[in-house]
Amino acid sequence: MKKVGLSVLGVFSLIVIVALVKGVTHYTDQQYHPKSYITPIVFNEQKAINRLAKAIRIPTVSYDDPENFEPASFNSMASMLVDEFPNIHTAAERTKINDYSLVYKFKGSDPSLKPALFMGHMDVVSVDEITLDKWTHPPFSGTVENGMIYGRGAIDDKSTVMALMEAMEHHLTEGHTLKRTIYFAFGHDEEVGGKQGAKRIAEYFEQSGTKFEFVLDEGGVILKPGMMPNISQEVAIIGVAEKGFMNIRLVVEQDGGHSSTPPEHTGAGIIAQAIVKLENAPFPADLSFTNLTFDKLGSYADFGARVVMSNQWLTAPIVKHVLLSNSKTAASIRTTTAATMLSASSKSNVLPTQSTAVVNFRIMPNHSIDEIKSYVEQVIDDPKVKLEVFMANNASPVSTTEALGYKLLEQTIREFDKNVLVAPYMVQGGTDAKYFYRVSDSIYRFMRVKVDNELLSGMHGIDERIPTDDYIKGIQLFHELIYKTAVVPALG
Structure with a gap:
């Protein structure tokens, strides 16, 4: 009996030793370690903040019942973009898809490089009337206060649309020449499934035979410390599937x-x-x-x-x-x-x-x-x-973390802040990106905003808002991604 007990103890000890050794040796450092760091671009930040606030004031609401669709709001949004970004509307070829979604083409000089697609959506979810008195500021006021921009769409997803436009406008102001063609695609009904917007845009690209090196849409964020269990640092999660x-x-x-x-x-x-x-x-x-x-x-x-x-x-x-x-x-x-x-x-x-x-x-x-x-x-x-x-x-395919699009995004996030860890994940909700797998195998989802549970609760909820600092850094991230992708492009 004593020998049996010793044998059991020996097996148990061996299991513990193996487990501890694996705990020490199994995981190796897989983070990208920058050789240099990015100097953020300088621009008029207050004007950029004001432009996002202006976009929020346009109630581009998507409703489940198509009879409630309000075309005037989406026409106003399109007109506002024309007024606020003159260089883009001089340099780009703009196409309206199904009347209200927008595609911008910035033609590159090297046709051997597959184009890249950056996406966002202009529509927002509605606001329940019974919650109106619980908002710190009216949901379509675009109020800027205490380092926050308040309003429906502040995070989901007008900040993406406006940050992309700000970043490209700055490139054109700087006189940069694009080698790789860049497309922007802004849908108008993502919040109700995207079938009239993003799906039609994807069909437009498919019919023209356009294939993309990568596609980047909304979805991932930077999780503040404590949001990722057992990790004490901030973590940027990049959606590789949904x-x-x-x-x-x-x-x-x-x-x-x-x-x-x-x-x-x-x-x-x-x-x-x-x-x-x-x-x-x-x-x-x-x-x-x-x-x-x-x-x-x-x-x-x-x-x-x-x-x-x-x-x-x-x-x-x-x-x-x-x-x-x-x-x-x-x-x-x-x-x-x-x-x-x-x-x-x-x-x-x-x-x-x-x-x-x-x-x-x-x-x-x-x-x-x-x-x-x-x-x-x-x-x-x-x-x-x-x-x-x-x-x-159906669920989307899973995009590789070894492709150019993921690598550029991972590198750029870390070059802005080496203390932010980067990891792939599966998006639990749905995005417009799901329609684009016929035109690209490399589809990713990320927006440069730091979130905690309180900030996340505002998305589709009460007091949706984005920190002004995050919005500015989002513009800087897109500016650098466009630079790496198209101005001094790595080969795909």
């Missing part, structure tokens, strides 16, 4: 009648049971994207995290349990299921003839729309519940 989106409407039809003589299970009850079944059968966790991010950051993590993450042959169940215990981190490792809409009878004493629910799924890249539908059918396992799929698109 989840898919899918709605399934559950429908139960019955004869109806008076509530005094109900069937054993009403349509509403059957729908409720179906939802509970789905919520009790979540999709399995997948750590592949967590590992993709952590592999770039591991050498900067605390020792305990390195031990746990480098020994997933032993610790994977623990890692999954911890990540699944928080709704935000849980969404990063599995396809999510969210019942969002319910309807049945219009009166309390009338049995419903039709009961419905809408369940929204955000799809991991290793799942497909067909697989999700099949899984839902299997879990509900009730022929009385009919399924209707709508507003569905």
Whole structure:
């Protein structure tokens, strides 16, 4: 018995030693280390801030109901860009796509270089009227106060549109000649899926045979210290993929009648049971994207995290349990299921003839729309519940971190601030970039704004705002990216 005990202790000690050694040796420094650093451009920062504030004052709101679309606002936005950026509108070829989306072409001198595409969107989400009195400043006031620019679109995504225009206007003012052709593409309906804007733009490029060295859209940000677990530094996360989106409407039809003589299970009850079944059968966790991010950051993590993450042959169940215990981190490792809409009878004493629910799924890249539908059918396992799929698109492909676009972005972020770590990640929401995989394999998502939970809550919420310092640095980042990409281009 004593020998057995010693043997068990020996095996346990060996496991501990192996785990500790892997914790020390597994993760190597994968950060880019600059040989030199960037001197930021000098320009009239106050005028740039005022121009963003002016853009915010134009209520380019996207509505789910296309009948509510307000063309005057988007025409005003386009006119404002013409007025505020005269050099761009002299030098560029501007094309309107589907009347309201904009494409700018800045032709380069070397046709052997594949062009690059920089994207943003001009539309914003609406503001719930019941929240208006909770805003520090009116949502379309563009108020600048205490180092912040307030208003809907301040982060998502007029800051990207305006920062790109500021950066290119400055290049043209400096008299720089582009070798690589640069395109800007600004959609007008990203917040409702992008089918009338970005999708049409992508089709326009596809029809013209235009292929891109890389595409850069919104999506990633710089996380302030504490936002990335077990990492004490700021982390710039670059989106290399995004989840898919899918709605399934559950429908139960019955004869109806008076509530005094109900069937054993009403349509509403059957729908409720179906939802509970789905919520009790979540999709399995997948750590592949967590590992993709952590592999770039591991050498900067605390020792305990390195031990746990480098020994997933032993610790994977623990890692999954911890990540699944928080709704935000849980969404990063599995396809999510969210019942969002319910309807049945219009009166309390009338049995419903039709009961419905809408369940929204955000799809991991290793799942497909067909697989999700099949899984839902299997879990509900009730022929009385009919399924209707709508507003569905698969998850995007995963772009490599070895391509020119990612490398330029990584280098530029680090050359501005060597204390900011850089890592790839999967965007959990949707962006216009999803439409562009037919014209480029290298699609990335990033905007140069530092966020914490409070700032993130303003996006699509109350008090959306961007620090003026971040906006200025965003202009400087785009200016340098355009310089590296097109003025002194690296070969793709």
